[in-house]
Amino acid sequence: MLVVDLLLALAALATAGQCLLLPGLFRAIANLMAFGLVMALIWVRLDAPDVALAEAAIGAGITGALLLTVAGQLPASQHSLQSIGSGLSRRTLAISVLVLFITGLLWIAVVSLPKPGLVNEVTAVLADSGAEHAVTAILLNLRGMDTLLEVAVMLCAVAAIWSLQKAIPPPPLNNHYPGLPTLARWLHPLFLLTFSYFLWQGAHAPGGAFPAGAVLGAGGVLLLLTGSIAWMHQHAYNLLLRWLLAAGLLFFLATALSGFLITGTLYGLPPRFASYFIIAIEVATALSIALMLMTFYLFGRPGTRQ
Amino acid sequence: MSLLFTDIALTSDALFALLGALLVAMSLVSVFTARHLIRRLLAVNILSSAVFLLLVLTARTADGIDPIPHALVLTGIVVSVSTTAVVLALYLRRYRREPPC
Numbered sequence: 001m002l003v004v005d006l007l008l009a010l011a012a013l014a015t016a017g018q019c020l021l022l023p024g025l026f027r028a029i030a031n032l033m034a035f036g037l038v039m040a041l042i043w044v045r046l047d048a049p050d051v052a053l054a055e056a057a058i059g060a061g062i063t064g065a066l067l068l069t070v071a072g073q074l075p076a077s078q079h080s081l082q083s084i085g086s087g088l089s090r091r092t093l094a095i096s097v098l099v100l101f102i103t104g105l106l107w108i109a110v111v112s113l114p115k116p117g118l119v120n121e122v123t124a125v126l127a128d129s130g131a132e133h134a135v136t137a138i139l140l141n142l143r144g145m146d147t148l149l150e151v152a153v154m155l156c157a158v159a160a161i162w163s164l165q166k167a168i169p170p171p172p173l174n175n176h177y178p179g180l181p182t183l184a185r186w187l188h189p190l191f192l193l194t195f196s197y198f199l200w201q202g203a204h205a206p207g208g209a210f211p212a213g214a215v216l217g218a219g220g221v222l223l224l225l226t227g228s229i230a231w232m233h234q235h236a237y238n239l240l241l242r243w244l245l246a247a248g249l250l251f252f253l254a255t256a257l258s259g260f261l262i263t264g265t266l267y268g269l270p271p272r273f274a275s276y277f278i279i280a281i282e283v284a285t286a287l288s289i290a291l292m293l294m295t296f297y298l299f300g301r302p303g304t305r306q
Numbered sequence: 307m308s309l310l311f312t313d314i315a316l317t318s319d320a321l322f323a324l325l326g327a328l329l330v331a332m333s334l335v336s337v338f339t340a341r342h343l344i345r346r347l348l349a350v351n352i353l354s355s356a357v358f359l360l361l362v363l364t365a366r367t368a369d370g371i372d373p374i375p376h377a378l379v380l381t382g383i384v385v386s387v388s389t390t391a392v393v394l395a396l397y398l399r400r401y402r403r404e405p406p407c
C-alpha cells in the first residue's frame with residue numbers, strides 16, 4: 001500500500017504546488033478544491049474517516065464554492081494572479097534552501113515526536129459518555145467545551161460578515177441554465193438523506209454532527225445558488241433567521257448549564273441520560289453548522305430594507 | 307546524522323510526515339511572498355491542511371488510533387472555513403460598490 005500512499009502524496013504535492021505557484025485565479029482555486037479531495041483520500045488512508053467526510057464536504061466543497069463566488073464578483077483587474085516566480089527568480093535559490101530547511105527540521109521533529117496518546121483513558125470513560133463512537137463522544141461530551149466554543153467562533157464569523165455589507169443577491173441563473181434549479185431540487189432529498197444517515201450513524205460509527213452539517217450546508221449552498229431559498233433574503237424572516245443561527249449555541253449552553261445543575265460540574269452530563277443529551281446536541285449542532293455555512297455564502301447581511 | 311535517521315524507516319507515516327512538512331514549508335513561504343491576497347488565503351488554507359495532517363499523524367500511537375486529535379482536526383476544519391469566509395467577505399467589501407448596511 002506504500003505505492004498508493006506515494007501516489008496520494010505526489011498528487012497532494014502537485015495540486016498544492018500548482019495552487020501556490022502557477023498564474024491564474026481560477027486555476028489556483030480549482031487546484032485547491034482538487035487538493036481538498038486528495039486530502040480526503042489521505043485521511044482515509046490514515047484511519048481518520050470522520051476527518052475525511054468533513055474535509056470532502058467543507059475543504060473541497062464549501063471552501064471552493066466560497067472562493068469561486070468571490071472570484072466571480074471581483075473586477076477583471078483582480079483575476080490575473082501573477083506567477084509567483086515572476087519577481088522572485090533572483091531569490092529562487094534562497095527560497096528553495098529555506099523550504100528544504102523548514103521541511104527537514106519539521107520532518108525530523110514530527111517523526112521523532114513521542115506519541116503518548118489518550119487511547120486507554122478515552123476507552124475507560126466511553127461507556128459513560130452516551131456514544132459508542134469515540135470521536136463523537138469527545139466532540140459532544142468529553143470535550144464538549146471545545147465544540148461549544150467552535151460554534152461560538154462560527155457565530156462570531158457570521159456576525160462579522162453581516163456587519164460588513166449587504167448580502168449578494170442570488171445570481172439570475174435561470175435563463176442561462178434552465179436545468180440547474182431542477183437539478184438542485186432533485187438532489188436535495190439526497191443531501192437530506194445523507195444528512196440523516198450521518199446523524200443517525202454518528203453515535204456508533206464515523207459520521208456525526210460535523211460531516212452531517214457540512215453535507216446539509218453544501219446542499220443549502222446549491223439551493224442558494226439557484227435562488228431557491230427566497231425567505232432568507234426577505235426582511236420579514238430576518239429575526240427568525242437570527243434566532244435559528246443562534247439556536248445551536250443557545251441549546252449547547254443550556255445543555256452545559258443543565259449538566260451543571262444536575263451533576264455539579266459545567267458540562268457534566270449524567271451518564272444515565274447522556275445518550276439523549278448527545279442526540280439532542282448532535283441534531284442542534286449539525287443544523288446550526290449547516291445554516292451558518294449557508295449564511296457564509298451570502299457574504300453579507302440578508303434581509304435589509306431596500 | 308546517521309544516528310538521527312536510523313529510526314526513520316520508510317513507512318507510510320514517515321512519508322505523510324514528509325508531505326506535511328513540505329506543505330508547511332511551501333505554504334509558509336507563499337504566505338509571506340505572494341502579492342495577491344487570494345493567493346495568501348489559499349496558502350493559509352493549505353498550511354492549515356498540512357498542520358491537520360501532522361496532527362492526525364500524532365494520533366497513530368502504539369495503543370491504537372487516538373481519537374482526540376481527530377476531534378481537534380474536525381473542529382479546526384470548521385474554524386478554518388469560518389476564517390476563510392470572513393477574509394473573503396472583507397476582501398469583497400473593498401470591490402463592491404454597494405454602501406455598507
